[in-house]
Amino acid sequence: MRRGEALGLHALRDLHRAADGAWIATGPAPVLALGPAATVAGLSGGRVRIRCRHEGAAxxxxxxxxxxxxxRRYRLTPLPSGPGTDDLIRLPPATRALHIEPGGARFRLDAVSVEPVGRAAAGLYRARRILERLPPSERKPLRLLRRAFGLLRTVPPGEIVRRLTRAGATAPPPATYADWIAAVEAPALPSTERMRALVRALPARPTVSVLMAARAAEADRVTATLASLRAQAYPDWEMCLATEAPPPxxxxxxRPCRPDAPGEAAALQAAxxxxxxxxxxxxxxxxxxxxxxxxxFARRIAAEPGLDLVYADEDRLTPEGARTDPHFKPDWSPETLEAAFFIGRPALARTERVRALGGFRPDCAGALDYDLVLRLTADEARVGxxxxxxxxRPAGAALDDAAALRALGTRAGGAGTARRLGPxxxxxxxxxxxxxxxxxxxPTAGRDSTIGGQKVDLLAACLASIRATGTYGNIEIVAVDNGDLRPETKAAVERHGARTVTWPNPVFNIAAKMNLGAGAAAGEVLLFLNDDVDIVTPDWIEAMLALLAIPGVGAVGPRLLFEDGTLQHVGVVFGEGLPDHVRRGFPGDDPGYRGSSLANRNYLAVTGAxxxxxxxxxxAIRGFDETYPVNYNDIDLCLRLHERGLRTVYCAEACLHHYESQNRIPVVDPGEQARFRRRWGALLARDPYYPDAFGTRPPAFALDAERFPQxxxxxxEAWR
Known part of the structure; x- marks a missing residue:
């Protein structure tokens, strides 16, 4: 086909063209088709650059x-400069149709063009996309050459090509749960014969008591649960059913039983x-x-017999019996538990511990499991x-938020508070x-930046924000400069009651500057802060201190927003052994995955901003590692705290603006990255707080087929 040839669009399903040229969805699954078919077929097996203009579509x-x-689906990449998309995609052989799913109820979409692209042009396209996202200072030829030589010294050529290809590639939309079941669960599960052999190999076979409270009208549902128990490969179970109806x-x-009082709590107590x-x-x-x-569960208990509580992931059943709404859970996360009942079901608890705690409390009806787990884990419980x-689980079963707040109030103690942030x-x-x-x-370079269209002295503005907005009085501010602050900036330092220490070395090392500042500071608590921030929540320090005061917590980081209010930081996760900000660029009011952005959450690391x-x-860990002068020093700090058994927490109640460029690709020294991988590669092979099925390019708690093989x-391996 000719270069840049325009393809025609026609409505394939659930679409109507309005008189003004806009498309209007008329059904649940609107689709546009590109044609003619012969032109589409001529693109098969090649790389194509596809562009279009649109308004109101995704x-x-x-x-x-x-x-x-x-x-195969690809989410077309918005242009930063206007209403359109620009993507490079390799089409599979024998391509027979190209469809566009608009993702809008009323939208405009036109000027779709396709350009066949050769290998050299594809490489230039990817390089251009990467360069456009680099800071201007990193686009200079000498800087680029330095980075290129660094990569060639430390990274195999094939890996360099793979990274460049991925960095410039168009990301597919999230995979479906059905995809995950087919690609991950179904082929990984052991056969019936293998499961029988695993049962025989168990060193002990403790009985599991399934507790259930049921109304007379739920007999059919009880039968469904009982059928699933009878189908268990592990035979050592009993069902303790509290109901007024005749049991099976x-x-x-x-083991049928009758409660001595009305309500779910009394029924479960009887069970x-x-x-x-x-x-x-x-x-x-x-x-x-x-x-x-x-x-x-029996295999996990056999491997770790000291566990007090073991939980697993879950999903929901539609009325038709289809599996939906999976909940892929993090490993044990004490602070996340106080933000959401992520443990859910199924969860096995040691019977003697449950009885010692008094079992189920009637005043928490509607959140009985949550209340029990909160009390069970209030001390040093071992959780797997x-x-x-x-x-x-049946669709529709939901936590009673009012009952959950009562349970959390008990956990917080008499003077503590618990409030609802969302469902x-x-x-x-x-x-x-x-x-x-x-x-x-x-740490500061004493520079200016453009914020809100105005030139701003970053350090002066940061100090003013701390003093004007914050409500915590017992602070000192230590700015670590390079010895070249301007007179007006020095005046701002004095005006806001701060003091400075000077980094005397001309070689840039942010880790060393922060260590220097910490050594000059007198506080029992250290708060490392970039100078390009602005305080949003007045009690930001109080909120972070309240989390840091919890035994076992070692580092706390807040919610950070870009200048336009979108998310910059709500925690750091790891993919392929390297860190990234989860849900970066999502709307500022984004609740996240099951409240991950809305509420406090455990992660392996938070940003040093x-x-x-x-x-x-x-x-105790000797501060920041100065062998990471630019990158990874903050992540390394959190990981070394983790090595000491201390947790890192994202604090959702503390919020700041961070005026980092949204479109910037972090520039990483290849040597630092190689050193980081050598130091932490084994630990970061699996992020305990970010399940394997979720994508990391970028990380957003969305299913990604690229991660399914892992x-x-x-x-x-879990079934070996």
Whole structure:
């Protein structure tokens, strides 16, 4: 076909063309087709550059080809400079159709053009896309050559090509849960014979008591749950059913009981009293356990017999019985638990511990599991996570937020507060037992930047924001300069009661500058802060201190917003052993994945643009590692705290603006990256707070088929 040839668009399904030229969706799945068919077929097997103009759409290109079970989908990349998209895509052989799924109810989409692209032109295209996202200072030829030689010295050529290809590639939309089931779960699960062998190999077989409270009208649902228990590969279970209705009579492992008072709590208390198993788990009528569920729990308990609580992932069943709405959970996360009941079901708890705690409290009806787990983990409980979907729960079962708040109030203590942030998302704030001196350490180059269309002295503006907005009084501010602050900036430092120390070395080293500032500071708590920030929440320091005061917490970082209000930082996750900001660029009010942006959450690391640590912990690990002069020093700090058994927490209640460029690609020294991989590669092979099935390019808690092979390998390994 001719270069840049325009393709025609016609409505394939659920679309109508309005008189003004706009497209209007007339059904649930609107689709446009590109043609003519002969032109589309001529593109098969080649690279193409596809561009279009649009308004009000979020277009996805769906490519159909012979031999593909389902279309390949690509989310077309918006242009930073206008309403359109520009993408480079390799089409599969025998391409037979190109469809556009517009993602809008009323939209304009036209001027679709396709240009066949050769290997050299594709390389130039990718390079241009990467260069456009670099800071201007990094686009200079000498800087680019230096980076290129650094990469060639430390990274194999094939890996360089792979990274460049990925950096410039068009990302597909998230995979579906059905894709995950087919690609990860189904091929990884052991056969029936293998599961029988695994049962025989267990060193002990504790009985699991399934507790259930059921109404008379739920007999059919009870039958469904009982059928899933009978199908278990692990046979050592009993069902303790509290109901007014006659129980099923043909199951010897059934233990029927009658509650002595109305309500779910009394029913579960009666079931708990009847239980004879070493472990108990609560299921609602209609919940279905996967056939391998109890075996997976028994194997985990055999491997770690000291566990007090073990939980697994879950999904929901539609009325038609289809699996949907998966909940892929993080590993044990104490602070996340106070923000959301992520443990959910299924979860096995040691029976003696549950009885010692008094079982189920009637005043928390509607959140009985949550209340029990909060009390069970209030002390040093040992908790394990099985990263497999082991329960399929009925759709519609939801936490009662009011009951959850009562349970959280008990956890927070008499003077603490608990409030609702959104459905199933909460904030617990404990009062500060002390108000320690907080030393705010600000490394600065004393430069200006353009913010809101105006030239701003960053350090002066940052100091003014801290003093004018913050409500925590017991602070000192130490700015670490390069010895070249301008008179007006020095005047701002004095005006805001800060002091400076000077980094005397002409070689840039942000880690060394922060260590220098920490050494000059007097505070019991250190708060490292970039100078290009502006305080949003007045009690930002109090919110972070309240989390840092929790035993076991070692580092706390806040929510950071770009200048336009979109998310810049709500935690750091790891993919292929390297860190990235999760949900970067999402709207500022984005709740995240099951409240991940809205509420506090455990991560392996937070950004050093704003991070709070105790001085004692900071000194115990000898501060920032100065062999990371530019990158990774903040991440390395959090990981070394993790090595000492200390947790890192994203604090959603503390919010700042961070005036970092949204379109900037972080410039990483290849030597630093290689050193980081050598130091932390083994630990970061799996991020305990970011499940394997989720994508990392970029990380957003969205299913990504590219990660499925790794997730499948992990599941296979779990059954060995």
């Amino acid at each position: 277009p996805v290109l769906a490519v159909e080809a012979e031999g593909l079970d389902a279309p 009579a043909d199951e010897p492992r059934m 708990l009293a009847a239980a004879q198993g070493a472990y108990v788990t609560v299921l609602e009528p209609g919940a279905v356990l996967a056939p391998h569920a109890l075996l997976a 996570h099985i990263a497999q979907v082991l329960a399929h 199933g998302a909460f904030a617990v704030r404990r009062p500060l037992a002390a108000r320690p001196l907080v030393s705010i350490v600000i 704003c991070v709070m640590v105790r001085r004692a912990d900071f000194e 997730a499948a390998r992990r599941m296979v």
